[in-house]
Amino acid sequence: MEFFKAENVNKNFSGFQALTDVTISIDQGQVFGLLGPNGAGKTTLIRIINQITAPDSGLVYLEGRPLKADDIYNIGYLPEERGLYKKMKVGEQALYLAQLKGLDRRTALKRLKYWFEKFEIQSWWDKKLQDLSKGMQQKVQFVCTILHEPKLLIFDEPFTGFDPINTNLLKQEILNLREKGATIIFSTHNMSSVEEICDHIALLDKSKKILDGNIHDVKAKFKTNTFDLVYRGDFGKISSSLDRRFEVVTHVEKPHFNELTIRNGNGINNNDLLQILVSQAEIVSFSERIPSMNEVFIQVVEENKQ
Amino acid sequence: MNKTYIIFKREYLTRVTKKSFLIMTLLMPILMGALMFLPGYLMTRENDKAETIAVLDRSTLFLGQLEDSKSTKFQFIPEADYNKIKDNLKNTEYYALLEIPQNILTLNKVMVFSTKQINLDVKNHIDWQLEKKMEDQKRADLISRIGIPDLEQQIQSTKAKISVETIKVGDDGVGKKGSTEIAMGVGYAAGFIIYFFVFFYGSMVMRGVLEEKQNRIVEVIISSVKPVQLMMGKILGLAAVGLTQFLIWIILVSGIFMGAKSMFGSGDAMQQMAKAQSENVMMGNNQAAAQMMQTMEPNQFDKIVEQIEGINFPLIIICFIVFFILGYLLYSSMMAAVASAVDSEEDMQQFMLPITIPLVVAIILLMSVVKNPEGSLALWGSMIPFTSPIIMMVRIPFGVPWYEIIISMVVLALSTYGMIWIAAKIYRTGILMYGKKPTWGELGKWIKYKN
Numbered sequence: 001m002e003f004f005k006a007e008n009v010n011k012n013f014s015g016f017q018a019l020t021d022v023t024i025s026i027d028q029g030q031v032f033g034l035l036g037p038n039g040a041g042k043t044t045l046i047r048i049i050n051q052i053t054a055p056d057s058g059l060v061y062l063e064g065r066p067l068k069a070d071d072i073y074n075i076g077y078l079p080e081e082r083g084l085y086k087k088m089k090v091g092e093q094a095l096y097l098a099q100l101k102g103l104d105r106r107t108a109l110k111r112l113k114y115w116f117e118k119f120e121i122q123s124w125w126d127k128k129l130q131d132l133s134k135g136m137q138q139k140v141q142f143v144c145t146i147l148h149e150p151k152l153l154i155f156d157e158p159f160t161g162f163d164p165i166n167t168n169l170l171k172q173e174i175l176n177l178r179e180k181g182a183t184i185i186f187s188t189h190n191m192s193s194v195e196e197i198c199d200h201i202a203l204l205d206k207s208k209k210i211l212d213g214n215i216h217d218v219k220a221k222f223k224t225n226t227f228d229l230v231y232r233g234d235f236g237k238i239s240s241s242l243d244r245r246f247e248v249v250t251h252v253e254k255p256h257f258n259e260l261t262i263r264n265g266n267g268i269n270n271n272d273l274l275q276i277l278v279s280q281a282e283i284v285s286f287s288e289r290i291p292s293m294n295e296v297f298i299q300v301v302e303e304n305k306q
Numbered sequence: 307m308n309k310t311y312i313i314f315k316r317e318y319l320t321r322v323t324k325k326s327f328l329i330m331t332l333l334m335p336i337l338m339g340a341l342m343f344l345p346g347y348l349m350t351r352e353n354d355k356a357e358t359i360a361v362l363d364r365s366t367l368f369l370g371q372l373e374d375s376k377s378t379k380f381q382f383i384p385e386a387d388y389n390k391i392k393d394n395l396k397n398t399e400y401y402a403l404l405e406i407p408q409n410i411l412t413l414n415k416v417m418v419f420s421t422k423q424i425n426l427d428v429k430n431h432i433d434w435q436l437e438k439k440m441e442d443q444k445r446a447d448l449i450s451r452i453g454i455p456d457l458e459q460q461i462q463s464t465k466a467k468i469s470v471e472t473i474k475v476g477d478d479g480v481g482k483k484g485s486t487e488i489a490m491g492v493g494y495a496a497g498f499i500i501y502f503f504v505f506f507y508g509s510m511v512m513r514g515v516l517e518e519k520q521n522r523i524v525e526v527i528i529s530s531v532k533p534v535q536l537m538m539g540k541i542l543g544l545a546a547v548g549l550t551q552f553l554i555w556i557i558l559v560s561g562i563f564m565g566a567k568s569m570f571g572s573g574d575a576m577q578q579m580a581k582a583q584s585e586n587v588m589m590g591n592n593q594a595a596a597q598m599m600q601t602m603e604p605n606q607f608d609k610i611v612e613q614i615e616g617i618n619f620p621l622i623i624i625c626f627i628v629f630f631i632l633g634y635l636l637y638s639s640m641m642a643a644v645a646s647a648v649d650s651e652e653d654m655q656q657f658m659l660p661i662t663i664p665l666v667v668a669i670i671l672l673m674s675v676v677k678n679p680e681g682s683l684a685l686w687g688s689m690i691p692f693t694s695p696i697i698m699m700v701r702i703p704f705g706v707p708w709y710e711i712i713i714s715m716v717v718l719a720l721s722t723y724g725m726i727w728i729a730a731k732i733y734r735t736g737i738l739m740y741g742k743k744p745t746w747g748e749l750g751k752w753i754k755y756k757n
Contacts, residue, residue, distance in 0.1 A: 014751060050529040052738070077529040081740075083522035088320065099312050100530040144526070 002064070003028040003183045004049075004152060009058035011044055018044040019055070020207040026185065026200070031178055033198035033215070034187040035293075037301055040204040042187050043080070046154055049185070050077050062152065073102045076150035080157045080187075082141055084129050091125035094144050101148040108147065115143045119169075134161045142170065146177065153177060154185045159193060171197060191294040203297065205304045215293070222296045225264035226289040227273070232257045233281025241280045257284050309531040313539025314546070317514070321547045331551050335558045357401035357428055359418075362388050364408040371439055378431040380404075396421050404432060411440065489703040490676050492617055496626055497672045497700040499552075504634050504695065505665060507548045511638040514540050515645035515737075516654065524737050533734040537646075538726075541638050545631055552630070556623065567611055617703055625702050628715060633695025636722040637661065643729035643749070646736035653743045664692035672700055679704040688714050691721035728753055 004026040011019040019041045026032045036042050047053045048060060051072060060067040062074065084093055091112070098108035116122045119139055129137060138161045146153065155174070159167045174197060178184055186198060194201065194215070201218060203211035211218065226249065231238070235251060235258060242248075245268060249261040264273065270288060277283055291299075321327055358379045363369050372380040381400075383391065388405075391398055402420035407413055416436065418424060449457045515537070518524045527536055644657040671693060675684040679701045687697035688706075694714050702711070735752040736744070744752075 014755075047738075052525070052528055072530060075529070077526070079522075079525040079529070081522045082526055084526075085517075085521060085523060096312070096316055097526065097530070100309060100527065141526075 001028045002026070003030075003062070004185075005061040006045065006049070007059045007061070009045065009048060009055045009060065011041075011048065011053070011055050017207045019048075019204075022058075022204065022207075022209050024202050024209065024212065026183055028183055029178055029181060030199045031174070031184045031186055031197050033194045033201035034185055034204070035189075035191075035194065035201055035297060036204035041207045042204055043156070045204070046077070046079075046156060046185070046187065049152075049154065050075060073148065074151045075154065076101075076145045076148065076152070077154045078141065078145040078156060078158055080160075082138075084137065084141060084144075086130040087128055089126055089128055090132070090140055093129065094140065094147070097144045098147050103148050111147050111149075112143070115147065119143065135163060135166060138162060139166065142173075146173075150182070152183050152185070154187075156187045157189070158186075159188070159190065191292065191297055194293050201293075203300060205301055210304055211296075211300050218296060219290055219293070222291045222299065223289065224291070227262050227264065228285070228287050228289060229260040229262065229277065230257050230284040230286075231260065231277070231281040232284065235260070237280045238277065241276055310535045310539045310542070313531065313536055314543040317540050317543025318546045321510075321544070322550060327547070327551075331554050332558075335555055335562070339562070358399060359402050359404050359428070359432070360387075360391055360398070360400040361404045361406065363406045365406050365410045367410065367443060368406060368436070368439055372435045375431045377425075377427045380435075392419055395419060401428070406436075411444070488614060488617065492622065492703040493679065493700040494672065494676050496622060496703065497676075497696045498669075500626065500630055500633060500696050500699050501665060501669055501672075503548050503552070503630055504637050505662070507544050507634055508638040508641045510544050510547075511541055512641040512645040512654065512658075514544070515642050515733075516648070516651065519646065519649070519737060528737070533737055534730040537639075537642050537730060537733050541635065541642060544638070545634055548630065548634065549627065552626070563614070622699075622702055625711065626699060629695040629699055629718070632715070632718045632722050636691060636695075636718070636725050637665065639722070639726045639729035643732040643736065646733040647739065647744050647749055647752075648736075649740060649743070656743075665696075668693035668696040671697055675700050679706075685710075689717060691718045694718050731755065 002025055004024075006022060006024050009019050009022045011017075022041070022045060024032075024034075024045075034042050034045070044053070048055050049067075051067065051069065062071050088096075094112050095105065095108050098112070099105065103111070113122075116125065121136070121139060124132060124136065124140070129140070132140070142158065145155075153174075158170060158174070162170060171193070174184060174186075186194070188194060198215050200214055201211070202209055213221070235253070238260070239248060242262065245265055247263045247265060249263055250259075251261075252259045274283075274286060277286070356374070356377055356379050358381055361368070361372065361380050361382045362385065363382060364385075369382060374380060391400060391403055395403060402418050402424050405417045405419070407416070410416065416432075418429075418432065445458070445461075449455075454460075518527070518536075524536070531539075640661050641658075644661065645654065648654050648657065668687065671683065671687045675681070675687060675697055678684060684697060684701055687693045688701055688710070695718065698706070698711065698714050731753045732749050735755055736749075
């Protein structure tokens with residue numbers, strides 16, 4: 001079910017084109033990766049979703065109807081440039097932000113108690129923010145973002161400043177929120193975390209959307225039909241059987257086995273290829289190279305430069 | 307709950323519950339009071355440090371006639387001791403040596419020897435005593451020469467002393483005793499307090515906005531509330547802090563006034579105070595003023611009380627609150643807009659100057675308006691919105707036609723409304739801009755942005 005949609009969104013800041021005809025669609029319960037190099041227009045799009053700024057043209061829908069002012073209660077936003085009041089006590093501050101998101105004091109207190117216990121940070125309640133480390137501050141900020149249990153969560157680089165243990169804790173919480181039915185927009189430059197948690201991605205570059213799709217489809221689309229093979233046997237036999245349908249990329253002979261990388265030129269399917277190989281040598285391992293999101297990102301953006 | 311109210315509440319409570327607010331609020335009136343009364347009080351206490359002056363009177367006109375004061379004692383010495391003391395002044399108990407020549411009446415000159423520069427207090431006292439005795443002497447000589455026995459009394463009777471009692475006639479024809487000096491004082495104080503409040507709380511708004519921007523909390527907040535709500539919540543919250551402070555002062559000052567009235571009602575203590583003050587003035591070589599103050603009647607204090615009560619304080623307080631709120635909104639919205647556009651305090655300075663110039667001009671005008679509250683300078687100053695909060699407050703204690711007050715308020719309110727509208731536009735864009743310092747032109751462009 002489609003939960004969120006932006007349709008042909010344009011935004012121009014006195015001569016600078018920030019978004020050009022951007023259309024994205026997000027299903028309920030998806031983790032949607034919003035990717036793109038610096039200055040591509042991601043933050044502008046996120047600000048439009050948050051109604052911090054309005055598009056010049058185009059429409060934005062939430063749950064099938066145009067976005068309205070009250071929808072800010074349904075959205076939780078963790079901006080990339082974030083901060084809290086340094087001299088205010090942690091608990092007071094969290095309560096204040098929760099009330100701005102429309103929670104009444106009692107509900108806010110109850111939920112804060114739950115989250116502070118869960119993250120084992122109860123002892124911070126009466127501390128001033130400036131007495132906490134950066135990572136601790138980020139944790140408080142994360143709690144503030146999700147406290148009003150929004151249907152749509154927007155995380156912009158949520159993992160910066162966290163150690164690996166806390167990064168994992170946070171990833172787990174993000175996935176838990178998805179389990180509970182939240183839809184999540186996730187913007188980051190860290191491609192390995194995109195592969196870990198995103199279902200769907202869109203890539204913006206120079207104000208335009210240049211790639212969109214399910215993460216597995218996107219990766220499949222960018223595969224180069226390259227295979228890595230480890231075998232025992234005679235290279236000559238294998239290469240003659242592969243003849244001109246394949247291009248040998250590299251071949252390394254080692255004492256116990258040989259390593260071969262080949263590229264499939266004309267779309268023979270994997271099983272047929274494997275059958276040919278099995279008849280010629282003892283196969284130790286066979287795998288198709290699937291590009292990482294990192295490679296996809298670099299390739300697409302580089303191509304878009306031309 | 308309204309978002310602006312939540313922001314308002316935070317801004318108000320975090321500041322009012324601070325210890326520094328309480329201390330500052332209570333200390334200010336005490337400090338002011340101390341500044342006014344401490345010198346007089348100290349003068350009444352400072353009587354143990356009298357200096358002894360050795361006097362050699364060759365004219366013999368003054369022998370035994372010079373009166374001691376709290377700071378100065380005279381001791382006459384014979385001619386024989388003169389050189390001994392003069393050569394050895396340091397080792398004697400004398401502070402200084404006064405030598406009066408034989409022909410003092412024609413020479414008009416005396417000499418004082420001392421090891422260090424004698425203080426002004428002692429010098430003035432010597433001066434005053436000698437002049438007084440000489441005048442008495444000359445007058446007595448004159449009277450005996452002319453031969454009119456009651457001339458002394460006749461001359462005395464020519465002295466005139468007028469006290470101008472000013473009575474302000476209200477619209478209902480009922481006269482009220484007023485005092486130009488007190489109206490000036492109240493007007494000056496009211497104008498200055500407005501200036502101080504607008505400046506102080508305006509720059510608090512500025513720092514608050516800048517803090518939110520530097521903290522980067524602003525994007526978190528404006529994803530929950532509209533930028534204009536954040537701006538107005540802050541501005542109004544700080545206005546409430548200012549008003550709270552003002553009300554506490556009003557209560558404190560009227561409490562002190564009531565207390566003083568019941569304590570000094572008899573006039574005794576006040577007389578003492580006046581005496582101390584007059585000696586204070588004397589020290590500044592202003593004898594006319596000193597003598598005037600010494601002649602203060604016992605019921606002078608009651609008169610001051612009556613004159614203070616003759617001032618229309620309810621009107622002043624209401625006008626003060628209205629002009630403070632409007633003037634503060636006008637300036638603080640400008641400051642909020644400017645603070646939203648920059649990243650650091652240093653960048654702020656360039657924009658602050660043009661904003662604060664009208665305020666400073668108003669303070670300069672204040673000096674002349676307080677002397678002539680009916681002039682055209684005063685009239686225009688109290689109509690132009692950037693100076694009117696201060697200048698109108700200066701004029702009000704003197705009595706201003708009600709329609710002028712209304713016009714001034716309406717003009718100010720409309721300008722303030724327009725300024726808030728412009729400021730909100732700049733703020734909305736500026737608050738999310740980081741990096742380069744904008745120009746005035748760019749600020750102008752932001753006003754025209756749709757969203």
